[in-house]
Every structure is written in structure tokens, then in C-alpha cells.
Amino acid sequence: EAQVTQNPRYLITVTGKKLTVTCSQNMNHEYMSWYRQDPGLGLRQIYYSMNVEVTDKGDVPEGYKVSRKEKRNFPLILESPSPNQTSLYFCASSFLLNTGELFFGEGSRLTVL
Amino acid sequence: KQEVTQIPAALSVPEGENLVLNCSFTDSAIYNLQWFRQDPGKGLTSLLLIQSSQREQTSGRLNASLDKSSGRSTLYIAASQPGDSATYLCAVWSGANNLFFGTGTRLTVIP
Numbered sequence: 001e002a003q004v005t006q007n008p009r010y011l012i013t014v015t016g017k018k019l020t021v022t023c024s025q026n027m028n029h030e031y032m033s034w035y036r037q038d039p040g041l042g043l044r045q046i047y048y049s050m051n052v053e054v055t056d057k058g059d060v061p062e063g064y065k066v067s068r069k070e071k072r073n074f075p076l077i078l079e080s081p082s083p084n085q086t087s088l089y090f091c092a093s094s095f096l097l098n099t100g101e102l103f104f105g106e107g108s109r110l111t112v113l
Numbered sequence: 114k115q116e117v118t119q120i121p122a123a124l125s126v127p128e129g130e131n132l133v134l135n136c137s138f139t140d141s142a143i144y145n146l147q148w149f150r151q152d153p154g155k156g157l158t159s160l161l162l163i164q165s166s167q168r169e170q171t172s173g174r175l176n177a178s179l180d181k182s183s184g185r186s187t188l189y190i191a192a193s194q195p196g197d198s199a200t201y202l203c204a205v206w207s208g209a210n211n212l213f214f215g216t217g218t219r220l221t222v223i224p
Contacts, residue, residue, distance in 0.1 A: 033212070040216070041216075042202075042214050042215065042216040042217070043202070043204075043214040045212060088154075090156060090157065092157075101147065101159055101162045102147060102159065102204070102212070103159065104149075104156040104157040104158075104159075105156055106155060106156040107154070107155065107156045109154070
């Protein structure tokens with residue numbers, strides 16, 4: 001089954017404790033992206049990647065890191081989480097940038113205390 | 114910067130009604146427009162993708178139209194069912210890598 005898989009789905013952590021949210025897709029998509037969703041603000045892009053070893057900042061990259069060492073994986077790293085990073089995070093992938101259909105993971109709800 | 118607006122923010126209709134959801138965008142230079150459905154606490158499910166060269170797409174009871182020149186798209190849902198209750202989001206690809214989302218319309222279909 002074609003899918004985008006995120007882990008963990010739910011996480012409660014404390015300020016400053018490094019964490020990684022994994023994202024994996026099995027559709028051989030070149031394009032992958034991370035979003036956060038907050039009430040009243042909608043979905044905002046954090047980082048995106050157009051291919052292996054190619055990543056770039058989205059609208060709200062501060063406090064986040066990403067890597068793309070393999071085509072299927074695109075982890076989101078919070079080196080020193082803060083409470084303002086409490087949010088619902090989504091990973092998405094697409095075969096073609098701009099023209100392809102975007103597929104989303106189920107989301108990861110992160111709470112930073 | 115592209116701005117995507119969805120009005121109304123919330124809509125309640127009785128079961129069986131046909132309904133239209135609206136999406137407007139400020140910059141007509143788009144690559145495509147995609148409609149999504151999101152259930153509470155869940156991910157986004159793609160409903161329809163309309164390329165910039167297309168005028169509409171249909172899938173089952175759903176029909177989406179695109180008018181680039183006026184910066185508008187509509188999602189038509191025929192014979193609504195309680196299972197259609199969800200938040201509907203539109204998103205436009207605009208520019209090199211810019212995907213802009215609307216804030217959604219929360220639909221409730223009353224049995």
C-alpha cells in the first residue's frame with residue numbers, strides 16, 4: 001500500500017531534549033516536505049527536499065533541522081525543543097514538484113513542556 | 114505572496130443536500146490546485162488535483178473546478194452524507210516550491 005509513515009504519532013517531551021520525528025515513504029517520490037499545523041494559522045511549511053542530499057527552508061524553519069540521506073526517508077530534528085514548537089506535524093511527499101499529487105502522513109502530535 | 118482564502122470557515126447542511134465549498138487565491142500564476150479532506154486529529158487525504166491547464170476534475174460525488182483568471186476554485190459535493198463531515202482544505206502550488214494552504218472549511222452534514 002502506498003503510504004507516508006510518521007513516527008512517533010504522539011510525543012510529550014521537555015524543553016531542550018533533542019528529538020527526531022521520522023518520515024518514510026514507499027512511493028519512490030523525489031519530493032518530500034514537513035509542515036506544522038496550528039489553530040488559526042493553518043499549515044505552514046518547515047523544510048522541503050527535492051531529492052537526496054537536497055534540502056531547503058520553507059516558511060518556518062527556525063528551530064528545526066532535516067536530512068535526506070536516502071530517497072525514502074526525511075527525518076525532522078528538533079535539536080532543542082521549546083514550548084512554541086508544540087504543534088501537529090505532517091510529512092508529505094510527491095513524485096513531481098509542483099505538478100504532482102501530494103500525499104500526507106497521519107501526523108505527529110508533539111507537546112513540549 | 115500568494116494568499117489562499119476559504120469561505121465560509123464552517124458550514125452545516127442537512128443530509129442529502131448538494132453543496133459548494135469555495136477557495137480563492139490572489140496570484141493566478143499557479144501550477145496546480147489540490148483539494149484535501151482532514152478528519153479531526155488525522156492527516157490530509159487528497160481528494161482532487163487540478164492542473165493549471167485543466168478546468169475541472171471529478172471523482173464520484175465530488176467535482177472541483179478551477180478558474181485561474183478569477184483566482185477561484187470550487188468543490189461541489191453532491192448528495193451529502195454524514196460521512197462527508199470533515200474539514201476541507203485547498204492548496205495551490207505557486208512559484209518554485211511554494212505550496213500555499215487555505216485555513217479550511219469545516220463541514221458538518223446533519224443526519
